[in-house]
Amino acid sequence: MPGELEIPEYRDGFRLGQADRFSFLHIDLNSFFASVEQQLHPEWRNRPLAVVPTMADTTMCIAASYEAKALGIKTGTQVGKAKEICPDIILVAGSHTEYAKFSHRIAAAVERCCPVAHTPSIDEMVCQLIGREQEPPRARKIALEIKQAIKDDVGETLRCSIGMAPNRYLAKIASDMQKPDGLIGLLPSQLPRAIAHLELRDLPGVGAKTEVRLNAKGIRTMPDLLALDRQGMHRLWDSVWGDRLYHWLRGADTGDDGAPVAPEVQKSLGHSHVLGPEHRSQEGSWAVAHKLLHKAAMRLRMEKFYTGSMAVTIKFALTREEAAALGKTKQHTSGIKHSGWAMEARFADCQDTLSLLDVLRKLWAQRPVGPQCQKPFFVGVTLRDLVPESEFQAGLFGDPDNRGNLSSTMDKLNLKFGHTTVHFAGMLPARESAPTRIAFTQIPVQYGVEFM
Incomplete structure (x- = not known):
């Protein structure tokens, strides 16, 4: 079968010839x-x-x-x-x-005990053990040293749960098995029975939709899943992911150790924001959109990209009566029922703020303005079709109005004094709004004196 993995030999769930050792520590900061x-x-x-x-x-x-x-x-x-x-x-x-600063301080504390091999998110770190570090007593000693280093170097409220396992996938699972301040190890000789009591949703990568799909195929419990052989797992997932998962759950090393698939070249960057009550108006939402573009354009230049496409998204809050009149409506995670609008524009590759602001204005002018579109509560601006600077081909007529130089000068001042120090007037009403937000899977990068 194309894409098949090498098949380790197992007996009673234990990989033959595999020593009872831990290869990975997964550190999960609690709350x-x-x-x-x-x-x-x-x-x-x-x-x-x-x-x-x-x-x-x-x-x-x-x-x-x-x-x-x-x-x-x-x-x-x-x-x-x-x-x-x-x-x-x-x-x-x-x-x-502050959260980004603490994340970096915690990583430095962990590094005192063991090198950080991967940083899956702002509150997670992974250490890969080598040689005699993999022996269970030594691995446990390193884990305890990491806990103490975080307490000593960063603060006593910063507790973590650490999972120890023969691969990254199981180490992640183990880190969630005892909270707060837990320390759990899953040895090859204990697998897969040591995880048979878990729920399907405890597996990384199994969310609500996947659980429904598995249930529809007759898999409702972990014992149901673990009873499948490798071919059965492949059929269940209809991909090599099933083969990998079969091996991971039994402590095997498939070569990627449960790591996410490496992304291709970055395709987009952007920012979105749930508006505070003071900005839930046409003027307020425009000011916030302006600021989101200001931040995205600065990041675009810092990360050395040009862009050829922009998408704008607006969500409008609806009263109960308006939602009923519209029939099928969406509901935001905040509970607000809403309608939505989005539009994308393509243009010649650029990276300066003024050119991008021109595009934003044209898109914004196309937004709906009817009676049910008067209460915007969410705005998003995304720059797409990114082109690395090394691959950018300059236009025949160069940089009109020296816009690139203007953006470069603004960047220098904003990096030194804060990213809203110099900006265009349109974002003034929202200058202090839309601060940096952290997705749990992304750590903001520090540009100058601030994180973005």
Whole structure:
């Protein structure tokens, strides 16, 4: 079969000839954003706390302290519901620059004990063990040293759970098996029975939609999944992913160790923002869109790309009556029912802010302005069709109006003093809005004095 992997030999779930060793440590920071806030503010320690994107009851908690989790408040809980559960909960607008700084400090602390081989997200790190480090007692000693180094170098509220396993996929699973402050090891001789009690959703890569698909094929429990042979797993996933998963769950090393597939050349970059109540107007949303473009254009130049396409997305909040009149509507994670609009424009490759702002204005002029489009609450700006600077072919007539030089000068000042120090007037009403937000799978890069 094309794409087949080498087939290790197993007996009773144990790979023959494979020593009982750990090859990877997966470090998962517990309630990371909330723990950073409690470290920065000692008066908030041991109290229910939630980090939110904006101070609005309709938005969702993006992180919760363990004191809040004990009450049933977690990531994704609506802020209004969190207040009902705990009227005294501390709500904090996330300081994402601080979270990025702490992530880098934690990585430095981990490096004192063992080199960081991979950083899957802002609150996760992976160490690859070699030689005698793989022996279980030594691996456990390194894991405990990492925990202590984070506490000593970064702060006592920053706890982590560490998973030890023969491959990255299992190490990730192990790190989720005991929280907070856990330390779990999955040895080859214990597999796969040591994970038979887990839910299908505990497997990285198995979300709600995948679980429904597996259930439809008769796989409802981990024992159901583990009962399949390699060919059965291949058929279940209809790809080589099934073969890999079969081997990973039994402690095998397939050569990629559960790592995500390496991405191709970056295709897009952009920013989006849920508007605060003060910006949920035509003027406010334009100012925020302007700022999002300002940030995206600066990143474009810092990362040495040109772009040939821009997409703009706007979501409009609907009243219950408006949503009913429209029939089928979408619902944002905040609970807001909404309609949406998006448009994309293509243009000659460029990277200067003025040229991109011209495109944004033309797209913005095409937005719907009817009675059900008067309350924008979400704006996104994405630059696509990225071309590396090394592959860019300059136009015949050069740089009109020295726009590239103007952007370069703005960048130098913004890198030195902050990325909104010099900007075009259109974003002034939203200068302090739309701060850097962190996707859990991406760590902001520091450009000058700020993270973006």
